[in-house]
Amino acid sequence: MSDDKDRDRDRNRERDRDRERDRGKDRDRERDRDRDRERDRDGERDRMDRDRDRSEERDRYRGRDKENQRDRERDRDRSKERNKKDRDRSEERDRSRDIDRDRKYRDRSRSRDKKKSSSEKDRSKSRSRSRDKKSSSYKRNRKDYSDSDSDSDSSSGSDDSDYERKRKSSSSTSTSSTSNKESKEERRKRKKQEKKEKEERKARETPEEKRKRRLEKKQRKEENKKSGLDLSGYSNMTNPFNDVNLQEKFVWKAKRDKLIKDGMKPSEYDEKFGKKRREEIQQEIEKAKAKREQREKEKEIWEEEKERLQRMRDMSNNEELEKKEEEFHFIQACKRCESRLLDNRSKPLDYLYRAIHMQSLPFDYRGNRDPVMLIQSLDSTNELEELIEGLREFTYLDNDKSNLEFWDAALELTNYQLQLIESKNNETNNNGNGNGNGSGFGDSTALHHSLTPNIKSILSGKSYKELCDLEVDIIKKLESGSAMNVEYWETLLKHLKMYKASSFLSERFTENLKLKLSEMETEKYLKGVANDMNLPFNSENTDDNNNNQSNTTSTSTNNNNNNNNNNSNYKNKETKDEFDEDNDFEEQFDLEVPLEQKYYAWHDKHRPRKPRFFNRVHTGYDWTKYNRTHYDYDNPPPKVVRGYKFNIFYPDLIDTTKSPQYFVSPSPDNPDTCILRFSAGPPYEDIAFKIVKKEWEKSHKYGYKCVFDDKGVLHLWFNFKRYRYRR
Incomplete structure (x- = not known):
């Protein structure tokens, strides 16, 4: 027996050695395979x-070729521009050479024509001078012997002689201006002669002539100044250019000196070029005025447009401020109702507020009326x-259409109740005073009380939609x-509005109450799911271990059992150490991403409404060599x-044959994350979460689960792949 045991032990040892080998x-x-793979990768x-x-x-x-090509093209363009x-x-x-040649030719021909008439003009000039000398000597002799009356005659005679002398001198100046270019000696002689003649004229003139x-x-100076002022409409002190020398005459000195050297007199230059220059200045000033007026008009239009835009901006800002103020007052009114409900000092308005906002408030059996x-x-x-x-305040501040219909219906029913109570009070007061006629409201409702049983039998028991259809039929009949009996139908229509308002309020209250109860049931189910999710994340591994243990044979000896127990203890210890190393954690996860409407x-x-969810994130420490x-x-x-573990609830899904789906898309703001979106049919909207972007482990052995159960819950559980460094 002992030999068999030794033989079995040796055989087991050999088998273990073979396995180890x-x-x-x-x-x-x-x-070797990893080394080859690493070599291929390198x-x-x-x-x-x-x-x-x-x-x-x-x-x-x-890029260098493109830059060289660009430089060559730039050099080619520059050479073309230079050429x-x-x-x-x-x-x-x-x-300019052709123009100078033409001008010289014209001047030469003009001088040739003028030389022919120069001798004749010189003779006429000498005759006029001798005539002037004789007349002046005659006047001097006559002046000595004349009385006061003859003085005036002599002055008139001198005026005539002056006029004739000016006319002749003007003719002589015209000849001199049309003559050819003079030499320096001739010009000096001419200037000396003109100066001498001017002095003689001044010596001959009388004091009256001098004055x-x-x-x-x-007067000529003043006219020149005024002409400059009238021309521009500005003065040296008042002009938009801030020019204190605006009225001074601009003279092109180089051109003037050149023309005077050529033989033109200064007065002739002023007469010839001054008028033309004034016309040009006038045109320029008119253009400048027109441009300035156009600019002023455009500026006025722009200012008006700016004011209009500013007004529109202010109006929009005021509208935004008014909206914000209304939102603030609405929030305060809601908070007042909620605080009174929580402090057990509720008013009728607070109960109506609870009926319409039942989902956002804690459930209270006594408070739901x-x-x-x-x-x-x-x-x-x-x-x-x-x-x-209070109802009027909510109808003014609340912007939700469904809530607004609720507030309007409640307001209409409250007004009707107030009218009934006031009519009862008036009837009691009138009966106490001994007046049986009653008030005006009592008279108008006398027919109503007689028809009350008939009206109740017609209107009671109908839904809101049926009452709306009946109202449309009555209005069509009256129109x-x-x-036949108009008063009856009007009375029925009046009571119909009250029944319609009460039916709408009751149906809305019942619908909200059902939703609240379904949410409470969902919360209970959520708590159960949360308790179930407190298990380890990879519970499948324990099942695998149990299966492996059950598959082992039971035909081993006691030593083998001891060895197996030691091996199992070693494995359990190893897994325990590994679990201690991992330090797994689970936390609640609700990082929801807003989607477009x-x-x-x-x-x-x-x-449409968003589904409820209960999500968990699986975290831990990665004990690498560095860590x-x-x-x-x-x-x-x-x-x-x-x-992650995602549990999305779709209890009211209409089309249960189609299970919800999930989609993974990249995140636009962070490359290390992605968007996980869940989509189902009506009446649920899509919902999305931001998760870490890693490769999923889609094996059930590693905890993957994607199931849509009978209770309308979508379970999506998955782990990320873990890569271990191996040499």
């Missing part, structure tokens, strides 16, 4: 680097008036004139995300 060979083979990386360097070098050469300028300059030079000449000279019964139970005018004031095809039939070196259990490394 096979494992060593497998490890060597795997190491070769591929080197090849990619060489290709990238080659492509960069090629791009660099191409064009040289051509234009040569053409301008040839044109008259100076007065005319002064039917709005119709609540309003009908009020019998005080003060309470009804206070309720009407067509086919109604969509309008679905079923938007009119069903009210073991630099961190410990007291100072752990940063957590890393290892997986």
Whole structure:
């Protein structure tokens, strides 16, 4: 027996050695395979680097060629521009040369024509001088012997002689201006002669003539100044150019000196070029005035447009401020109602607020009251008036259409209840005073009370939609004139509005109550799911271990059992150490991403709403060699995300044959994250979450789960792949 045991032990040892040898060979083979794979990867990386360097070098050469081509084109354009300028300059030079040649030819022909008449003009000039001398001597002799009357005659005679002398001198100046270019000697003689003649004229003139000449000279100066002022409409002190020398006459001195040297007199130059210059200045000033007026008009138009835009901006700002103020008052009114509900000091308005906002408030069996019964139970005018004031505030501030219909219906029913109570109070007061006629409201409702049973039998038990259809039929009958008893139908229509308002309030309250109860059931289910999710994330591994243990044979000896127990203890210890190393954590995850507002095809039939969810994120420490070196259990490394558990609830899904789907899209703001979007049918909107961008482990062995169960819950559980460094 002992030999058999020894033989079995030896056989087991040999088998273990063979297994260990096979494992060593497998490890060597795997190491060689990893080395070959690493070598191939390095070769591929080197090849990619060489290709990238080659492509960069090629791009660099191409860029350099493009720059050289651009420089050549730029040089070609510059040479073309330079050649064009040289051509234009040569053409301008040839044109100026032709103009100078034509001018010289004209001057030569003009001087030839003028020389012919110069001798005749000189003779006429000498005759006029001798005649002037005789007349002047005659006047001097006559002046000595004449009386005071003859003095005036002599002055008139001198005026005539002066006029004739001026006429002759003007003719002589015209001849001199049309003559050819004079030499310096001739010009000096002519100037000397003119100066001598001017002195003789001044010596011959009488004091009256001298005074008259100076007065005319002064008037001419003033006229020149005024002409400059009238021309521009400005003065030296008042002009938009801030020019203090505006009225001074501009003279082209180089041209004037040249023309005077050529033989033209200064007075002749002023007469010839002054008028032309004044006309040009006048045209320029008119153009400048027109441009300035146009600019002023454009400026006025722009200022008006600016003011209009500013007004529009102010109006939009005021509208935004008004909207913000209304939102603030609405929020304050809602907070007042919520605080009174929480403090157990509720008013009728607060119960109506709870009926319409039941989902956002904690459930209270005593606080959920039917709005119709609540309003009908009020019998005080003060309470009804206070309720009407609060309802009017909510109808003005609340922008939700469905809520606005609720507030309008409640306001209409409250007004009707207030009218009934006031009519009852008036009837009691009138009966106490002994007056049986009643008030005006009582008279108008006398027919109503007689028809009350008939009206109740017609209107009671109908839904809101049926009452709306009945109202349309009654209005059509009254408008067509086919109604026999108009008063009856008007009374029925009046009561119909009250029944319609009460039916709308009751149906809305019932719908909100059902939604609240379904949410409470969903929350209970959520708590159950949360308790189930407190299990370890990879619970499948334990099942695999149990299956492996069950598959082992039971025909081993006690020693084998001991060895197996030791091996299992070693494995459990190893897994425990690994679990202690991992330090897994699970936390609640609700990083929801807002999506763009969509309008679905079923938007009119069903009210869209977002599904409820209960998500968890699986995190832990990655104890790499670096983290073991630099961190410990007291100072752990940063957590890393290892997986997620998504539980999305679709209990009211209309089309249950189509299960919800999920889509993964890249995140636009961060390349290390992605968007996980869940989509289902009506009446649920899409919902999205931002998760870490890593490769998923889609094997059930590693905790992957994607199931849509019978209770309408979509379970999506997954882990990320974990890569271990191996040499």
